[in-house]
Amino acid sequence: MLDINRIRKEPEKVIELLSRRGRDFAVKLEEIREIDRKWRESLLKAEELRREINEESKEIGRLKREGREADPGKLEEMKEKSARLKELQDEKKFKKELDDLLLLLPNLPDEGLDHPEDRVIREEGGPVEFGFEPRTHWELGDMLKIISFKRAALLSGSRFALLEAEGAELERALINFMLDIHKEKHGYREIMPPYMVKYEVMEGTGQLPKFSEEMYSTTGDDENSRMYLIPTAEVPLANMHRGEILEKNDLPKKYVAYTPCFRKEAGSYGKDTSGLIRNHQFNKVELVNIVLPEESPGFHERLLGESEEILKQLGLKYRVVELGTGELGFSSSKTYDLEVWMPGEKMWREVSSCSNCGDFQARRMNTRFRNEDKKTGFVHTLNSSGLAVGRIFAAVLENYQTEELSIRVPEALCGYMKGKKTIERN
Numbered sequence: 442m443l444d445i446n447r448i449r450k451e452p453e454k455v456i457e458l459l460s461r462r463g464r465d466f467a468v469k470l471e472e473i474r475e476i477d478r479k480w481r482e483s484l485l486k487a488e489e490l491r492r493e494i495n496e497e498s499k500e501i502g503r504l505k506r507e508g509r510e511a512d513p514g515k516l517e518e519m520k521e522k523s524a525r526l527k528e529l530q531d532e533k534k535f536k537k538e539l540d541d542l543l544l545l546l547p548n549l550p551d552e553g554l555d556h557p558e559d560r561v562i563r564e565e566g567g568p569v570e571f572g573f574e575p576r577t578h579w580e581l582g583d584m585l586k587i588i589s590f591k592r593a594a595l596l597s598g599s600r601f602a603l604l605e606a607e608g609a610e611l612e613r614a615l616i617n618f619m620l621d622i623h624k625e626k627h628g629y630r631e632i633m634p635p636y637m638v639k640y641e642v643m644e645g646t647g648q649l650p651k652f653s654e655e656m657y658s659t660t661g662d663d664e665n666s667r668m669y670l671i672p673t674a675e676v677p678l679a680n681m682h683r684g685e686i687l688e689k690n691d692l693p694k695k696y697v698a699y700t701p702c703f704r705k706e707a708g709s710y711g712k713d714t715s716g717l718i719r720n721h722q723f724n725k726v727e728l729v730n731i732v733l734p735e736e737s738p739g740f741h742e743r744l745l746g747e748s749e750e751i752l753k754q755l756g757l758k759y760r761v762v763e764l765g766t767g768e769l770g771f772s773s774s775k776t777y778d779l780e781v782w783m784p785g786e787k788m789w790r791e792v793s794s795c796s797n798c799g800d801f802q803a804r805r806m807n808t809r810f811r812n813e814d815k816k817t818g819f820v821h822t823l824n825s826s827g828l829a830v831g832r833i834f835a836a837v838l839e840n841y842q843t844e845e846l847s848i849r850v851p852e853a854l855c856g857y858m859k860g861k862k863t864i865e866r867n
Contacts, residue, residue: 442543442804445477458549461766463557466546473542480535544650548801550766551775557767562777565749566758569784573844577785578835579716581842582608586867588717600706600721602831607864611837611850612724614857615830616699619726619751623827627747629697629728634677636700640664642680645806647772647798648672657703657721670703674727675824682731683806686817692810693740694731697827699724717831718790724830730823733810734800737821741797744825745777748793751828754853757836758782760789774799781832785839792832795825 448455452470459466497518582588587608593601604612623629637659643649648656649669661667671677678696687694702725717723728747732740745761752759764776773796780789800819803809809817841849848864855862 442801443546443549444800444804445473445539445543448473449477455549458552459547461550461555461557462547462769463767469542469546473539473546476535476539476542480539483535544644544805547769547771548647548774548798550769551797554763554766554775556765558765559768559778560763560765562761562763564758564760565753566756566782568758568782569840571784571844575784575839575842577716578783578838580785581838581846581848584846584866585848585864587611587864597722600719602717602720606867607858607861608834610858610861611854611864612830612834614854615833615837616724616726618754618854618857619827619830620697620699622750622754623697623726623728623747626750627695629695632674632678632681632696632698634671634674634681634698634700636671636703637668638671638677638680640667640669642683643669643676645680645683646676646802647805648676651771655705657705671700672704673702673725673824673826674698674700675729678727678729679731679802679822679824680806682808682820685808687731687808687810687820689733689810689812692731692733692820693736694729696729696731697726699726699830701725717835720831726827726830728825728827731808731820732823734818734821737797737799737823740821740823741775741777741795744823745779745795748779748795748825748827751833752779752781752792755833755837755851756853757833757840759792764794770794770796772796772798772801774801779828781836783836783839785842790832790836791829792836793826793828796823798822798824 443455448470452474456467456470459470576584579588579590583590585607587605589603589605590601593603596603620631624631640649643656656672657670659668677700678698681696682694702723704721706719706721728744730740730744749759749761759779759781762778762780764773764778769776773794776794776796778791779793779795781792782788783790799821802822803819808820808822810820811817837851837854838848841851843849846866850858850862850864
């Protein structure tokens, strides 16, 4: 959520930053400012009435203590003011309208981010040389009998995958490998969160109300009776301290979690219908940092490096892309994507988004920190896929395939697969 004080003080600057996202927010900002004005006016009216009622009550009390009767006219006037105050609901109505509008505004792009298009920052790793035409991961999975999209469709419909034998083993190896690296090398605390959360938790990280069509939920008459399947572990991890005031010395908080993730992929039909790239259910290892505001830029670069570490150890060719302002996610002020080369598909595929959300999510979650001088402020939150397991699974198949139709197991994963060095056809 954006800071309403900044909207009041710097409306032109806020409009200019939001416009970098490729949309005109001027009308929406003016609507917010108008509701804000009405809310503050209603607050002043209510506060003035309360002040007058309190003063008159004190006067009546004083007269009673002195054994004197209060002026009947004054008593009647105070009753009327009390009735008006009780009926004065504008402040609550305008506050809800204001909050509802603010919840629909995306985060401001980082002020130093002024290019609308994505930029490739650097490329790492050499090209994989094949003496044959490399196959796609879905072709390999079918031929090796380690992925079955047909059986998954029988069970759940399209955009699901069923892993078998060494396929399931490789997925599990990747998950444990990623968790171990982030815990043992980068000092993360592992969390196993619930996979279903309340509406306000999804609202806290920005999934709701904006992206309700992409979320799976349980049945219920209203938002308070529904539960939502998480689209990423970022949701429960970032919300772990919602409503709390953390001590400055207790920061940073670094959390890692493996979870299945659930997304309807609304609007993506017709794109990436084959393979593991855009499924409704997928596995992911997620990293979340909760830090002091002045430290978030440095943690963003560090977080990127922690996600890159997985790709380096797996020996995959990848590149770092800085997203342009027109491509930023709703809650992000600055994002790096990690993209892996897929030789079978002959294209780059995103396997991680590493985002600094500033205080945007913290304001929605009301997560703050307290300084030594007892003053409080909002924390900054950052998140990164560390990594998207299914997409790395696909990248391993395509990059480590042989002409004889086998998969070489990356050295970093051999210990997680009981020393197995190749995956052969079952």
